[in-house]
Amino acid sequence: MIKIYSTKKLLAKLPLDVSGMLTNACVNTDARATGDSPLGSWLANLLILQRHNCILFVHDAKSFPVFPANG
Template sequence: MIHLRCTKKLLAKLPLTSAGRLNGKRPLPLAANDEAESLLSGWHANLLTIQRRNCVLFIHDATRFPVLATCLTKPDFADLDWWFQDALMNTLLKAGANDAQMEVAAGALGPLVCDTECDRSVQGTMNQMKQDLEHQVWYDNLSITDLAPYSTGVWLAERPCTVKGKGFIWPKKAMLELLGR
């Protein structure tokens, strides 16, 4: 299972069970790890509205690796597990993960368990990445529907992020090292 700490704005859109799980209808492509927390557990997510489209930005707590899902509709929120797994695996592929790292990531995926506990340091990184994304869309005069979310996730991961007590980390490098262990 993967813990997902959601903002109140995102949590209001999610159809959750009493255990914090999603009521999705779409089968998960990779649902190997359902019991304990996996290597990839610990994410924060925020609902962004860009050009009147619902987007979700996920940030991994330890590595600050971003994953972006764009243009979600109301039924898509019930299947956020599926959207997260798809976006994560494709973003890792775009980031240059090798076959061994992709296999580790696939084995560590599981259903999302959502709550509202938040880490202010991760939220600060998420807000910075949100501003960078909004600036890119505005500055390059892009339509959010034409934006490539996987490449954009890699673009956001290729800049240093501050982590309280650790200094700076490079999200792409940190995630690939985590999966390479």
């Protein structure tokens, strides 16, 4: 399972249930199983660029940034 740690600013925008898990229908419940992933853990931060909400992911160990593009 990939672990994504979010900042308080991003967490306030996410739809979470009582246990702190995402409530979005696209979340696969099988992916919530415990276990390590080769992709490791990531840090996520909310950025606002020209009035658009954007998320920046940074790999926890390698400090590799990923900024997904919206086609």
